[in-house]
Amino acid sequence: MRKQMNFVRKLKQTKMLYLMILPSLLYFSIFIYFSIVNGTIISFQNFRFVGKSEFVGLKNYLEVFSTPGFWRVFKNTVILSSGNIILTALVPMALALFINEISFSLWKRFLQTVVYLPYLFSWVVVGGIWIFLLSPDVGFINVFRTLLGMNPIYFLAKEAYARSILIGVNLWKQAGFVCILYLASIAGINPELYEAAMIDGAGGFKKTLYITIPQLLDTLKIVLLLNVMGAFKLFDQVYVMRNEVIAQKVDVLMYYVYIKGLEEFKMGYAAAISVVIFISTLILTLIIKRVIKYSV
Amino acid sequence: MVSITTGGKIYIIITNIFLFLVALIMILPLINVAAVSFTTDIESYENVIKLFPREPSIVGYKVLFERIAFFIPLTNNAIVAVVGTFFHVLFCCMAGYVLLSEKLPGKTLLFVLVLIPMMIPFQFIMIPFYVTMKKLGLIDTLSSLIITDIVTTFSILLIRNYFQQVPRSLAEAARMDGASDFTIFFRVYLPLAVPGLVTITIFEFVLRWNQFLPAVLFINSPEKYTLQIALRSLIVSQELTGTAQSNVANNTRMAGIIVSIIPLIIIYLLFQKYFKKGIVLGAVKE
Numbered sequence: 319m320r321k322q323m324n325f326v327r328k329l330k331q332t333k334m335l336y337l338m339i340l341p342s343l344l345y346f347s348i349f350i351y352f353s354i355v356n357g358t359i360i361s362f363q364n365f366r367f368v369g370k371s372e373f374v375g376l377k378n379y380l381e382v383f384s385t386p387g388f389w390r391v392f393k394n395t396v397i398l399s400s401g402n403i404i405l406t407a408l409v410p411m412a413l414a415l416f417i418n419e420i421s422f423s424l425w426k427r428f429l430q431t432v433v434y435l436p437y438l439f440s441w442v443v444v445g446g447i448w449i450f451l452l453s454p455d456v457g458f459i460n461v462f463r464t465l466l467g468m469n470p471i472y473f474l475a476k477e478a479y480a481r482s483i484l485i486g487v488n489l490w491k492q493a494g495f496v497c498i499l500y501l502a503s504i505a506g507i508n509p510e511l512y513e514a515a516m517i518d519g520a521g522g523f524k525k526t527l528y529i530t531i532p533q534l535l536d537t538l539k540i541v542l543l544l545n546v547m548g549a550f551k552l553f554d555q556v557y558v559m560r561n562e563v564i565a566q567k568v569d570v571l572m573y574y575v576y577i578k579g580l581e582e583f584k585m586g587y588a589a590a591i592s593v594v595i596f597i598s599t600l601i602l603t604l605i606i607k608r609v610i611k612y613s614v
Numbered sequence: 615m616v617s618i619t620t621g622g623k624i625y626i627i628i629t630n631i632f633l634f635l636v637a638l639i640m641i642l643p644l645i646n647v648a649a650v651s652f653t654t655d656i657e658s659y660e661n662v663i664k665l666f667p668r669e670p671s672i673v674g675y676k677v678l679f680e681r682i683a684f685f686i687p688l689t690n691n692a693i694v695a696v697v698g699t700f701f702h703v704l705f706c707c708m709a710g711y712v713l714l715s716e717k718l719p720g721k722t723l724l725f726v727l728v729l730i731p732m733m734i735p736f737q738f739i740m741i742p743f744y745v746t747m748k749k750l751g752l753i754d755t756l757s758s759l760i761i762t763d764i765v766t767t768f769s770i771l772l773i774r775n776y777f778q779q780v781p782r783s784l785a786e787a788a789r790m791d792g793a794s795d796f797t798i799f800f801r802v803y804l805p806l807a808v809p810g811l812v813t814i815t816i817f818e819f820v821l822r823w824n825q826f827l828p829a830v831l832f833i834n835s836p837e838k839y840t841l842q843i844a845l846r847s848l849i850v851s852q853e854l855t856g857t858a859q860s861n862v863a864n865n866t867r868m869a870g871i872i873v874s875i876i877p878l879i880i881i882y883l884l885f886q887k888y889f890k891k892g893i894v895l896g897a898v899k900e
Contacts (some may be wrong), residue, residue, distance in 0.1 A: 332719060335712045339724060341701075349746060349761070350731040350739070366747065393656040413636065419629045428871055429633055432640045433885070438878045439813035440824035442842045443871050446849035450650075456864060461663050486654050490639070495893060502894045522622055540897055542748045551737045554826050556847060572737045575716040579741045582832060589741045596738045 361593045365585035378590035388591065391574040394567060398556075399549035401485035406492045407541045411534060413481060413493060413525055414500035430501070434494030441491075445558030448487045460561040480537075480564035488555060496541055504530060539610045546606045550595045571595055651675070651868035658864035674865030676875070682862070684870065686837060687844035690756060694840055695822040698760040702818045705765045710774035711799045732767035736827065744831050749891065759825060759840065760831040769814045772895060776810025777803050813892040816885050820878060845870050 361378055382388050413433065420426040421432040436444055451458045452473040473479050511529050520528065543545035553572040560568050571591065579588030645665050650658050651674050652667040658674070678684045712718065713725060736743070743762075746751075752758040780803055788798050804811065826842045844898060849867045882889060 331795055335637055335715060335718055337801070338708040338795070339712040341705040342770065343724075343727065345705075345761070345765045346727060346731050349743060350734060353739040353742035353746060354734065356745060356859075360742060360745070365802075367745075416629050416633055419626065420633070421643055429637055431883075432637055434889070435640065435644070435879070435882070438882055439875055440826055440842050442826060442846045442849070443824075443875055444869070446845065446871055447647055450647065450848065450864070450868070451643055455661060456650075458643070458657055458663055461661055464661070494839055496639075498890055498893050499897050503891070521619065523625055544897065548735075551735045557826075558850060572740075575737075576740065576830075578742065585741055585745070590845070592738050592741060596734070599738075600733070 335486045339368065357589050357592055360586055361589035363586050365589070367579075374586070379594070380405060380588045381587055382590050382594060387574065390566065391571050395550060395570040398481060398484055398552060398568070398570060399545075401481070402492075402552075403545040403549060404487050405489050406496055406545060407483060407538060409489060409537065410496035410541075411500050414497050414504060414534075415530060417497070417501065417506050418530070419522065419526075429495075430498070433497055436491045437493075439491070441554035441558050442490045444487065445555060448490075449547065449559065452483065454463075463519040470488045474559070474561060477564055477567050480567040484555060484559060484568055485565075487559070499537055499541060500534055503534055507533045525581050543603070543606055547599065547603055549602070550599050617727060618833075642643050647868045647871055650864055651872045653865045655863040655865060660866070662771075671865075674867075674869035677866045678869045678873065682729055682848065682866070683708070684844065684848075684873065687839040688873070689845045690838060691841035694759045694825070695819055695864075696754055697832070698764065698822045699815060700761070702764055702769065702822075703815050704869055706767045706769040706814065707773050707804065707807075707811070708769045708799065709765065710772075710777055711795075713756055713770065713774055714777050715795070724900065728767055728770055733854065740827065740831060753832055754834045754838055755832075756838060756840075759828055762825075762828040763821075763834075769818065770897065772814055772892070773807065775895060776807040776813075792829050809888065809891070812885065813888045813895075816881055817892055820881065841874050844859055 346416055361370075362373055362375065364374045364377075365371045406550055417426060417429050417433075420429070450456070452460075454460055454470045454472040457473075459473070463470055471479075473483060507530065511533075515525050516530055552570045553576070556568055556573050557568050557576075559575070572595075575588045575591050575595075578584045578591070637658050642665075646663070648662045649667050652670050652672065653660075653664070654669055654673055657668055677829075677836045709728065713721070713728065715721070726900070747753055752761070782800050783807070785798050788802055793801070824842060825840065829840045829843045833843060848862060848870045
């Protein structure tokens with residue numbers, strides 16, 4: 319009898335727990351899992367919203383690999399992402415090391431705050447700020463150039479500068495976020511290591527070189543991994559900062575998917591690209607994990 | 615304690631100069647934008663480095679709210695951000711609690727089902743996601759934006775992490791008293807994980823306030839515009855793209871930027887330590 323009551327209670331308990339996780343499962347099934355399946359199906363179809371979509375086999379995939387447009391945005395994505403991955407891993411590390419040297423705490427707090435601020439802003443805001451700052455007539459940077467006797471340059475209408483500008487602005491936005499990660503792991507370093515170094519007569523610079531930096535390698539690995547996983551996601555910044563003049567240099571994969579799928583309504587083609595990118599990211603992540611021997 | 619050598623002194627001076635330059639690079643753009651937002655139309659086109667308006671004026675803000683009706687996207691954005699964040703936090707907390715219980719049948723499967731979506735960025739599934747939204751008749755509704763990312767693996771795991779620090783004995787005691795899981799969740803876990811709640815709430819609010827791609831995909835009519843797409847059509851250089859309202863002066867554009875970042879700055883200054891904690895926890899999770 320008692321056992322039975324326990325069982326009933328247990329069943330009720332289980333039911334309630336399932337009920338509590340139901341919203342999450344519903345969202346994941348309808349929007350994520352179904353999207354994965356449906357996206358794969360669409361990639362093999364000549365997709366139509368009205369009427370029947372017929373299957374076309376590998377046609378979309380063959381088209382992806384044979385269009386120059388795809389390879390152009392692929393190249394742009396790889397170049398922009400490589401710049402982003404390397405710079406946003408290393409520059410914030412240097413920044414964190416310098417900030418860590420500051421002993422005046424108000425100045426330190428101020429620095430952390432201002433470096434982090436742009437990370438909070440959307441790409442529309444950050445892109446908007448830099449489009450303004452880089453503009454030929456009123457932009458800060460060109461005013462400065464004029465003061466120095468140089469001619470103003472329309473930076474965002476020059477193919478030669480386009481990628482560097484995008485990578486630089488990305489660094490401006492993301493540096494604070496990564497910097498906080500490094501500062502947190504610096505704070506976690508065992509102080510005894512420094513004491514031992516001091517007894518051995520190591521100065522500030524030597525301590526940084528031989529103790530702090532090696533201790534930051536694990537964080538560097540995490541940052542690299544996060545950056546690589548995000549490499550192909552690039553969209554917002556390009557959508558905001560691109561223009562027709564520099565399009566050939568900065569249009570990236572996800573922007574291309576968006577244009578093909580939702581402006582030209584070549585859904586099957588766009589879905590095929592997404593599948594290719596998804597698989598590439600998976601492989602890339604696995605390789606990187608293996609290379610840096612990062613185990614979760 | 616230890617005397618600083620000359621070399622050490624130079625090192626400290628160089629460090630400070632470098633950091634001072636960094637601070638300038640970070641903050642001058644913001645001061646410039648703020649200054650221009652408070653200029654008159656003509657002054658906003660002046661060819662000088664402006665760190666303070668010569669004749670302070672709020673004409674930019676007036677145009678922004680009166681002629682461009684910026685309060686419409688602002689209101690839409692607030693609705694999406696507040697409602698979306700509320701349900702996001704509620705659903706993710708419930709899921710995080712469920713994934714904590716040890717004896718739940720099928721728990722491993724649930725865990726896998728919750729974990730996999732973390733590997734799939736929204737960008738990669740935007741086409742089928744759009745198709746689903748369209749089939750559900752949700753295109754061009756604010757609901758589509760609220761539903762997008764209504765739960766994320768990231769938040770579920772983050773809050774679960776905080777729940778794990780709640781002493782198990784408390785939950786057991788409540789269960790002895792006949793409390794259901796729902797009660798235990800609301801009465802024991804939520805009150806004891808307030809820092810975690812604050813962390814995911816502010817993170818999610820900021821994300822939703824800045825939400826861009828879903829709005830680009832799902833929203834068509836101007837009266838449904840959210841902040842980011844309205845702001846984009848306001849500020850993106852018109853001569854090259856031909857999309858921005860071309861008769862808008864720089865002061866109005868910069869006013870648009872200031873209005874959209876002020877809530878974020880306030881939240882950040884109020885909850886700074888939660889941001890730091892959340893970032894570190896989040897990175898380790900992934």
